[in-house]
Amino acid sequence: MADTPIHDTLRIHSFASTEPGPRLIVLGGVHGNETCGTVGIERAVAELDSGALTLLRGQLTLVPVANPLARRLMQREGERNLNRSFRPSAAPADYEARITNLLCPLLDRHEVLLDLHSFQSAGEAFAMIGPRDNAGMLEPFARAAEEGRLALHIGTPRVVEGWLDIYAAGLAQRAGGAPADDAALAFGWGTNEYMRSRGGYGVTLECGQHADPAAPDVAHAAIHSALRLLGMVAGEAVAPPQPALLRLVSVTDRDDDDDQFVREWATFDPVAKGEPIAVRADGRVLHAERDGFVIFPNTEAQPGAEWFYFAVESDRRL
Known part of the structure; x- marks a missing residue:
């Protein structure tokens, strides 16, 4: 401030x-x-x-x-x-x-x-x-x-x-x-x-x-x-x-500067259940818990801030 x-x-x-x-x-x-x-x-x-x-x-x-x-x-x-x-x-x-x-x-x-x-x-x-x-x-x-x-x-x-x-x-x-x-x-x-x-x-x-x-x-x-x-x-x-409608279901924070994505993701990249998304500084791999989409992957996120969101298909219509 x-x-x-x-x-x-x-x-x-x-x-x-x-x-x-x-x-x-x-x-x-x-x-x-x-x-x-x-x-x-x-x-x-x-x-x-x-x-x-x-x-x-x-x-x-x-x-x-x-x-x-x-x-x-x-x-x-x-x-x-x-x-x-x-x-x-x-x-x-x-x-x-x-x-x-x-x-x-x-x-x-x-x-x-x-x-x-x-x-x-x-x-x-x-x-x-x-x-x-x-x-x-x-x-x-x-x-x-x-x-x-x-x-x-x-x-x-x-x-x-x-x-x-x-x-x-x-x-x-x-x-x-x-x-x-x-x-x-x-x-x-x-x-x-x-x-x-x-x-x-x-x-x-x-x-x-x-x-x-x-x-x-x-x-x-x-x-x-x-x-x-x-x-x-x-x-x-x-x-x-009608557009494709997605629903956010989770958010993952970056815990450490050495947390890294497994590849360069773009918003709306699809991932299959079990597919690796990122690796923590301690070597833990973060996998997709279900079929879905990576949203807002932020390589510049600071520790403690939102790193990426995960979305799935929604049943809603506009």
Whole structure:
């Protein structure tokens, strides 16, 4: 944490039609080294400013860089991960908490969120959605159909569900099986979890690998797709074929700098039951417990941090 507060200004572009309609907010640069969302948003802002794109109804807010400090550093985090513990705090203890206090009121004024990201490993773009409708304690939700429809229209070949469930399971795993308390679970909250807690819904779009030259195009196209789906701009919203839907079922932390993958994995690489995935520093081999897919393999993970996720095919349809 910095010894003195870092002062910053968020650049926020807001557009409001005289016709009532949906309220959509689009975030880019929640992580500083993920630039594709920023580029996609800047293109959309230029189109709106020039008149090439017209907002016909509703309200649209675009935030190109949600974490200015992390962007200046061109790294994932400024002082910590902005996409954790994402809720207001009366006494913000770090830079990201102060930024969260600015972003939360923005999200409160909207009902739909599109959060644009990219990832470290190779792999195709995909969308992440929240839980199915439920009245449980972890993440009660009643807008799964709308959220799934948004993910479907974004048009990625894959959609992934199960983030908060697997985050809670990961906490229990680290605690030797003990269930996580509310404060620990709240650390798993990101922008979408906050949006759902406020009665809205949201989709995270992982636009591809950080340096993929096509990733900004994916981000830009997704903004247009969301606006068409919500009837906020002209054009027909055409749903592509059903994507492959996967469910996260486990997360594995890196314990030591000498923990190594058995090969260079890409997100969505399939693995068969029993296939080796990684080797611990002490020589223990980590095998796939069932047929599935490696998600977010991170060769740069620090000890104690998430190293890779594992997903299986889901029976859900959007």
